[in-house]
Amino acid sequence: xxxxxxxxxxxxxxxxIGDEILSGRTKDKNIGTVADFCADLSxxxxxxxxxxxxxxxxxxxxxxxxxxxxxxxxxxxxGPTHDDITADAVADAFGVExxxxxxxxxxxxxxxxxxPMNEGRxxxxxxxVGGELIPNTVSGAPGIKIxxxxxxxxxxxxxxxxxxxxxxELDTGVQQYTASCDSHVGESSLSSGLAAxxxxxxxxxxxxxxxxGSDKYMTQIVLRSPDKDLLDEATQKVREIIETATxxxxxx
Amino acid sequence: xxxxxxxxxxxxxxxxIGDEILSGRTKDKNIGTVADFCADLSxxxxxxxxxxxxxxxxxxxxxxxxxxxxxxxxxxxxGPTHDDITADAVADAFGVExxxxxxxxxxxxxxxxxxPMNEGRxxxxxxxVGGELIPNTVSGAPGIKIxxxxxxxxxxxxxxxxxxxxxxELDTGVQQYTASCDSHVGESSLSSGLAAxxxxxxxxxxxxxxxxGSDKYMTQIVLRSPDKDLLDEATQKVREIIETATxxxxxx
Numbered sequence: 086x087x088x089x090x091x092x093x094x095x096x097x098x099x100x101x102i103g104d105e106i107l108s109g110r111t112k113d114k115n116i117g118t119v120a121d122f123c124a125d126l127s128x129x130x131x132x133x134x135x136x137x138x139x140x141x142x143x144x145x146x147x148x149x150x151x152x153x154x155x156x157x158x159x160x161x162x163x164g165p166t167h168d169d170i171t172a173d174a175v176a177d178a179f180g181v182e183x184x185x186x187x188x189x190x191x192x193x194x195x196x197x198x199x200x201p202m203n204e205g206r207x208x209x210x211x212x213x214v215g216g217e218l219i220p221n222t223v224s225g226a227p228g229i230k231i232x233x234x235x236x237x238x239x240x241x242x243x244x245x246x247x248x249x250x251x252x253x254e255l256d257t258g259v260q261q262y263t264a265s266c267d268s269h270v271g272e273s274s275l276s277s278g279l280a281a282x283x284x285x286x287x288x289x290x291x292x293x294x295x296x297x298g299s300d301k302y303m304t305q306i307v308l309r310s311p312d313k314d315l316l317d318e319a320t321q322k323v324r325e326i327i328e329t330a331t332x333x334x335x336x337x
Numbered sequence: 338x339x340x341x342x343x344x345x346x347x348x349x350x351x352x353x354i355g356d357e358i359l360s361g362r363t364k365d366k367n368i369g370t371v372a373d374f375c376a377d378l379s380x381x382x383x384x385x386x387x388x389x390x391x392x393x394x395x396x397x398x399x400x401x402x403x404x405x406x407x408x409x410x411x412x413x414x415x416g417p418t419h420d421d422i423t424a425d426a427v428a429d430a431f432g433v434e435x436x437x438x439x440x441x442x443x444x445x446x447x448x449x450x451x452x453p454m455n456e457g458r459x460x461x462x463x464x465x466v467g468g469e470l471i472p473n474t475v476s477g478a479p480g481i482k483i484x485x486x487x488x489x490x491x492x493x494x495x496x497x498x499x500x501x502x503x504x505x506e507l508d509t510g511v512q513q514y515t516a517s518c519d520s521h522v523g524e525s526s527l528s529s530g531l532a533a534x535x536x537x538x539x540x541x542x543x544x545x546x547x548x549x550g551s552d553k554y555m556t557q558i559v560l561r562s563p564d565k566d567l568l569d570e571a572t573q574k575v576r577e578i579i580e581t582a583t584x585x586x587x588x589x
Contacts, residue, residue, distance in 0.1 A: 117365070132388055134384065134387075135384065166532070168544050204528055205528030208528065273455055276417040276419065277455070291419070294357060309360075
């Protein structure tokens, strides 16, 4: 990858917070959504961590990833109950206080009429000092932006709304072009050709994905590059590798 | 949690290896499977990381998690192509050589008749020195066990078979009992009662999960404990908290 491209890389890490995912009780749906969201904006999602509802685990993950990536997206743990500790952990990670925020109360009361601020609702209005609010069009209680960290809800519908809300302010990376080629041979028949091709085209990322469950072997080759011409060249060579392997297989 | 229970804790970390998950192209199905598998064996899955196909990222994750947890499960990156680098990374993490292993070749050739060892297949037979093989009943190429790390395939069907194969040799933790209570009130109405209850029952883990998408508010409270009597007591108190909140709501 050339220096120019490196300079324009926009990267992201994601932290999924919640015992319910780790216990198997809830199957995560947010990772795929964030991955697609990043791909659409040419942001490279580079790492995801799923951590349990323990302050120290969340603090460690937030601090590790916010140093490393352009953006960090967290999901989960910002509701009104005692096990919702993400705001506390993010405040800890940034070394700032966590305070009930009038803007947050206003946002919640603007969303619903008759919304008395009980203990749980006040809990959701606590924002790390210096944080900005992310609107929540579904249930009112805001997400939080602080530094390069975006703290969002775990409920998929609310999380998706928050992603839409923050999209306009995110830097986007260099557009990546992709191409894919399907084949009816096993991965092993393609591997040496693909390895040599990857060496010749270091700026084109070539991935190989076997597909199980069908009657026959199926392998999909996916190519990705910021350089459209190089991508087209490499894709043509993948087609030739597949053709050679297929003809060889037919002869056997 | 008492010391006795701590001593019997069996924990796990999981590492999902694959650019295809981070790019959104493939939606992961293995995390939920491993989470359920661990829950069934009373193993606490405590952290999951999804990392890209870069040796250094995989090495870092393997070394971080194998120090921390009883077991580490990895999925992905053990196929025959150049982007399958998990075995290389695991060998690096353990500081051992990666060598073509006759046992692995035999396992693959036992599975299929007419299975010539081309470059790709030999790649799948490379095992870190000191590693044991995990049988693969689906496609022959083995997984790897080295130290407390279990290296498995990314294809869900193959991964599931490997989990079944390793299950008998895993230590299991103290059995956790669980209970759950559904309510038709919002989380905010329950939060203060639940927070007080959690303080009174520190060995019963109480989680609160709102359910969106239905017409009405729905909150599910899930309780987990190794102590059945305490669990039953706390569950009864949750029912009382829900009843009080529901009556209050009805009155409004």
